[in-house]
Amino acid sequence: MEKQSDLLLDIQHLHTGYRLQGKFYDAADDVNLTLKRDEILAIVGESGCGKSTIAASIIGLYDHKNTKVTGDILYNELNLVGLNESLFNKIRGDKIGMIFQDPLASLNPLMRVGDQVAETLYYHTDMDEKQRHERVIELFNQVGMPRPEEMYRMYPHELSGGLRQRVVIAMAIACKPEIIIADEPTTALDVTIQAQILDLLEDIQRESHSGIILITHDLGVVAETADEVAVMYAGQIVEKADVKTVFSHPLHPYTRSLLNSMPQSDDEEQDLHVIQGTVPSLKNMPREGDRFAARIPWIPESEHEADPKVHEVEPGHWVRCTCWKNFHFQEEASGE
Amino acid sequence: MWKTILRRLLIMIPQLLILSLLVFVLAKMMPGDPFTGQINPNMDAKTIAHLKQELGLNDPVWVQYTRWVGDLFHGNLGQSYTQHVSVLSLISDRAVNTFWLSLLTTILTYALAIPMGISAGRHQDEWQDQTIQIFNYFTFAIPGFVFYILGLWLFGFTLGWFPISGSVSASAHGFWGVVGSRLYHMILPAILYALITTTSIVQYLRTGIVDNKVEDYVRTARSKGVPENVVFNKHILRNSMLPIAAFMGTTITGLLGGSMIIETVFSYPGMGKLFLDSISQRDYSTLTALILLFGILTLIGNLLSDIIMSLIDPRIRVK
Amino acid sequence: MSEEIIQIKDLKVHYPIRSGFWNRITDYVRAVDGVSFSINEGETYGLIGESGSGKSTTGKAIVGVEKATGGEILYKGVDITKASNRRKLNYNKDVQMIFQDSMSSLNPRKRIEDIIAEPIRNFENLTTDQERDRVQELLDIVGMPSDAIYKYPHEFSGGQRQRIGVARAVATNPKLIVADEPTSALDLSVQAQVLNFMKHIQQQYGIGYLFISHDLGVVKHMSENLAIMHRGRLVEIGSRDEIYKHPVHIYTKRLLSAIPQVDVDQREAHKKHREAVEKEFQENQSKWYDKDGRVYPLQKIAPNHFVALPADEAEAAKVREAKEKERS
Numbered sequence: 001m002e003k004q005s006d007l008l009l010d011i012q013h014l015h016t017g018y019r020l021q022g023k024f025y026d027a028a029d030d031v032n033l034t035l036k037r038d039e040i041l042a043i044v045g046e047s048g049c050g051k052s053t054i055a056a057s058i059i060g061l062y063d064h065k066n067t068k069v070t071g072d073i074l075y076n077e078l079n080l081v082g083l084n085e086s087l088f089n090k091i092r093g094d095k096i097g098m099i100f101q102d103p104l105a106s107l108n109p110l111m112r113v114g115d116q117v118a119e120t121l122y123y124h125t126d127m128d129e130k131q132r133h134e135r136v137i138e139l140f141n142q143v144g145m146p147r148p149e150e151m152y153r154m155y156p157h158e159l160s161g162g163l164r165q166r167v168v169i170a171m172a173i174a175c176k177p178e179i180i181i182a183d184e185p186t187t188a189l190d191v192t193i194q195a196q197i198l199d200l201l202e203d204i205q206r207e208s209h210s211g212i213i214l215i216t217h218d219l220g221v222v223a224e225t226a227d228e229v230a231v232m233y234a235g236q237i238v239e240k241a242d243v244k245t246v247f248s249h250p251l252h253p254y255t256r257s258l259l260n261s262m263p264q265s266d267d268e269e270q271d272l273h274v275i276q277g278t279v280p281s282l283k284n285m286p287r288e289g290d291r292f293a294a295r296i297p298w299i300p301e302s303e304h305e306a307d308p309k310v311h312e313v314e315p316g317h318w319v320r321c322t323c324w325k326n327f328h329f330q331e332e333a334s335g336e
Numbered sequence: 337m338w339k340t341i342l343r344r345l346l347i348m349i350p351q352l353l354i355l356s357l358l359v360f361v362l363a364k365m366m367p368g369d370p371f372t373g374q375i376n377p378n379m380d381a382k383t384i385a386h387l388k389q390e391l392g393l394n395d396p397v398w399v400q401y402t403r404w405v406g407d408l409f410h411g412n413l414g415q416s417y418t419q420h421v422s423v424l425s426l427i428s429d430r431a432v433n434t435f436w437l438s439l440l441t442t443i444l445t446y447a448l449a450i451p452m453g454i455s456a457g458r459h460q461d462e463w464q465d466q467t468i469q470i471f472n473y474f475t476f477a478i479p480g481f482v483f484y485i486l487g488l489w490l491f492g493f494t495l496g497w498f499p500i501s502g503s504v505s506a507s508a509h510g511f512w513g514v515v516g517s518r519l520y521h522m523i524l525p526a527i528l529y530a531l532i533t534t535t536s537i538v539q540y541l542r543t544g545i546v547d548n549k550v551e552d553y554v555r556t557a558r559s560k561g562v563p564e565n566v567v568f569n570k571h572i573l574r575n576s577m578l579p580i581a582a583f584m585g586t587t588i589t590g591l592l593g594g595s596m597i598i599e600t601v602f603s604y605p606g607m608g609k610l611f612l613d614s615i616s617q618r619d620y621s622t623l624t625a626l627i628l629l630f631g632i633l634t635l636i637g638n639l640l641s642d643i644i645m646s647l648i649d650p651r652i653r654v655k
Numbered sequence: 656m657s658e659e660i661i662q663i664k665d666l667k668v669h670y671p672i673r674s675g676f677w678n679r680i681t682d683y684v685r686a687v688d689g690v691s692f693s694i695n696e697g698e699t700y701g702l703i704g705e706s707g708s709g710k711s712t713t714g715k716a717i718v719g720v721e722k723a724t725g726g727e728i729l730y731k732g733v734d735i736t737k738a739s740n741r742r743k744l745n746y747n748k749d750v751q752m753i754f755q756d757s758m759s760s761l762n763p764r765k766r767i768e769d770i771i772a773e774p775i776r777n778f779e780n781l782t783t784d785q786e787r788d789r790v791q792e793l794l795d796i797v798g799m800p801s802d803a804i805y806k807y808p809h810e811f812s813g814g815q816r817q818r819i820g821v822a823r824a825v826a827t828n829p830k831l832i833v834a835d836e837p838t839s840a841l842d843l844s845v846q847a848q849v850l851n852f853m854k855h856i857q858q859q860y861g862i863g864y865l866f867i868s869h870d871l872g873v874v875k876h877m878s879e880n881l882a883i884m885h886r887g888r889l890v891e892i893g894s895r896d897e898i899y900k901h902p903v904h905i906y907t908k909r910l911l912s913a914i915p916q917v918d919v920d921q922r923e924a925h926k927k928h929r930e931a932v933e934k935e936f937q938e939n940q941s942k943w944y945d946k947d948g949r950v951y952p953l954q955k956i957a958p959n960h961f962v963a964l965p966a967d968e969a970e971a972a973k974v975r976e977a978k979e980k981e982r983s
Contacts, residue, residue: 046842061558093561105552109651110575120560155650190705190869191913195929220915224922244919261847263876264917272847278812
């Protein structure tokens with residue numbers, strides 16, 4: 001028997017840069033992450049923080065002419081960075097399955113949904129047409145689609161949003177991948193459907209023991225599903241810990257600010273917390289010093305590290321920069 | 337499906353009725369009547385008045401209209417004012433020529449446009465695309481008749497590679513001889529005409545490919561491990577062909593109706609040339625018949641487009 | 656008790672479904688099917704529903720963009736579902752709208768000055784200077800720099816554009832703003848900013864909001880009273896406390912249980928609760944919906960709490976509700 005290692009993915013010093021007017025700008029800047037079997041790793045952050053860039057880098061789906069990827073993404077000894085396309089095509093869809101945000105847009109409008117799922121099997125298995133059809137029906141049952149035979153022949157526009165996302169999930173898990181990357185899988189869905197889809201992902205994981213990377217901006221979704229959480233800001237991971245720690249005992253100013261701006265409190269008369277300024281665009285991202293410093297100007301510069309590093313402040317809890325030690329919200333300080 | 341087609345055909349009835357009314361009113365408003373230009377010593381005013389009465393030209397307008405429509409149903413399009421033959425036989429002779437020219441042009445158009453569009457879309461902003469774009473700007477900007485005349489002058493007169501007028505050589509004999517001669521006469525106008533009509537198809541295809549390339553479902557296909565050339569042919573290209581297929585019906589009938597310039601330049605005896613000739617010769621009975629015919633062709637073209645579209649796009653397929 | 660500013664009575668928006676050979680109207684899509692509620696001056700009224708529930712159509716019917724096919728919308732005692740009445744009252748000066756997608760609702764070829772000034776020009780006669788002052792003032796209210804007036808929509812971020820949308824809506828000193836998912840496309844920290852501005856403007860100018868959203872957390876933060884919509888009808892209306900603390904209708908419970916909770920320790924319990932509610936929703940359809948799957952008419956079960964129930968169920972619910980309140 002082959003012993004399976006628990007470590008599925010080991011990302012080290014990943015830099016992914018996009019070319020803008022002739023120059024490369026890192027959208028993911030020195031990212032270090034690991035994904036283990038049976039783990040849901042959530043990467044959370046606001047738009048433009050680089051979370052989707054990480055997904056694209058792992059699965060190798062980026063515009064090769066205008067993107068520069070360096071560092072290592074190790075999957076079982078194999079480095080996915082710079083892997084040639086034909087080898088990568090053997091891994092994509094087979095070992096790594098991907099679920100996207102907008103289920104209607106991610107399905108080909110002119111193909112029957114069953115055939116779109118079967119297409120994955122065509123490229124990764126020896127099944128004949130009949131076997132593929134049977135497997136698709138089996139998958140449709142697994143993802144909870146009613147009347148699978150009928151569904152097989154439907155076109156994407158004939159299905160509801162929740163059913164479409166189930167098709168996309170069926171497609172991603174068709175070959176029982178070890179790694180599933182879900183990029184905002186429920187953002188386009190209603191809350192009740194969102195709950196069902198997240199439950200489904202958990203069920204799939206329990207059965208297949210795969211590792212899931214869940215990319216989302218929704219802290220609620222993270223709290224409900226994730227095991228490990230990486231918080232990203234401006235291309236960098238600013239805090240990483242298990243889910244309980246991140247929500248009960250967040251340290252980085254950005255994590256704390258984000259949690260504070262959620263409309264969750266019972267005191268409706270109070271203003272929501274607003275993070276000053278705006279998320280910097282890729283081109284204007286500060287490349288030196290603490291990238292979040294500009295958003296918390298009341299914290300003196302001396303509190304920040306000159307070149308902020310990620311520190312393990314307690315076992316398994318990583319925080320970038322040391323500014324968290326004396327961080328306070330502005331309102332608290334001025335006594336408003 | 338057949339229900340939709342049938343319903344569309346039924347909708348065409350009122351459309352045809354309106355078309356016939358318009359054509360009739362147009363014909364009535366045109367100056368002159370069948371006797372214009374025929375006044376000579378043998379035809380005095382009295383005789384003409386008598387003939388007019390006999391032909392019903394003094395009847396109320398609606399009586400004339402219903403009679404005209406009734407005649408249409410019997411295939412009676414009237415007499416040509418100038419050629420002294422029935423309009424029907426005049427048109428049907430020419431229609432055959434135009435049909436063959438349009439068919440050849442259609443084939444050449446798609447044979448040129450599809451590879452050009454694919455190449456431009458696939459290699460967006462690279463030299464292939466830029467070359468095709470320059471060509472497209474040229475064919476788009478240059479007026480058709482200038483382009484045709486230039487082609488005629490260069491390949492017909494100067495180089496003498498192709499005949500410069502007519503549809504078939506008088507000396508051609510035997511089946512293959514006639515076919516060969518017809519082809520020989522058609523090839524230059526068809527190529528020139530096709531080059532002009534490719535423009536929009538190339539643009540549609542290029543834009544379709546460029547747009548579809550970045551669609552999410554293409555990314556999904558790649559994430560499944562589908563090889564890049566299959567992603568292109570099966571996903572991107574197929575979906576980009578949609579608008580072209582949709583315009584096929586109107587393109588074909590458009591070619592039939594729009595051939596007047598090329599036919600005139602090449603003195604090719606087709607319907608388009610007949611149309612222009614009947615304008616210049618004030619042959620109103622032929623003219624009205626042709627307008628009616630072109631109108632009907634347009635309606636059929638739209639119907640064809642709708643049918644093709646509903647056959648290939650499941651999103652608008654009617655259950 | 657503040658005064659009612661607008662009253663919606665049995666509002667219906669039906670779209671015909673045509674089918675068959677002759678394309679005759681064979682049925683209707685009942686997008687909005689008998690909706691009644693009223694909004695008080697200066698309050699935020701929340702309208703919650705999932706996609707396809709008819710919440711946006713209701714909002715559009717209130718501003719007059721969508722034609723009501725039945726019922727009345729009373730503003731100052733006049734039914735404004737008729738276009739002539741809207742003109743007479745200058746209704747569209749008093750009632751404005753904010754859209755979800757700020758990119759497509761702002762004309763990309765117009766400068767911010769013209770975008771914000773447009774409603775002013777429609778309803779007021781101001782000199783160029785007065786108009787510019789007013790636009791500056793409005794930008795100031797939503798916290799935008801004054802040089803913004805010379806710029807175009809694409810030069811701003813999503814949150815800034817949404818604030819421009821708010822400024823435009825406020826330009827005519829409206830009494831009511833219909834905000835259709837105003838922050839759904841925004842990031843969390845930006846959403847907080849826009850919501851704060853909306854609240855400040857409300858306090859300052861006494862504007863009423865109809866806040867349409869699928870996000871129960873946001874609506875809870877914003878609204879005093881709210882309505883839950885499902886299948887074109889209201890399933891439950893009442894005060895914020897009544898709805899969030901004592902939900903009665905199964906659909907309300909289902910929506911509330913589906914909101915992800917940030918309390919990680921309660922994850923399993925929350926999931927169990929959600930599954931139990933979902934089970935009841937699936938199995939007890941006949942109790943909560945009539946035989947055509949239609950939502951029942953609203954019944955009063957507490958002073959500010961109405962639930963769609965069959966008539967005989969209402970009494971029982973009233974008693975249950977009272978007991979539950981005693982306990983808590």
